[in-house]
Amino acid sequence: MIMSLGPYASFIVASYAAAALVIVILIGWVMLDYRSQTQRLRELEERGITRRSGRSATERR
Structure with a gap:
């Protein structure tokens, strides 16, 4: 199916x-x-600062 797009x-x-x-x-x-x-x-996290959610950066949902 070839479409003709005209001059534009x-x-x-x-x-x-x-x-x-x-x-x-x-x-x-x-x-x-x-x-x-x-x-x-x-x-x-390696420096000891944790997330408020408690999940680690490498965890997947």
Whole structure:
């Protein structure tokens, strides 16, 4: 099934590509921040500072 996008095809495809790129960048950013925050929590726990929730940084829900 090939769709005809008309004279604006390049704009439409570029818009979808840009949106996909932004989403991929945001997902990567969140993953890196999660790792960073988990590492910070581990370091704090090693120094004896605990979380109020009582869970460790390496525990999964």
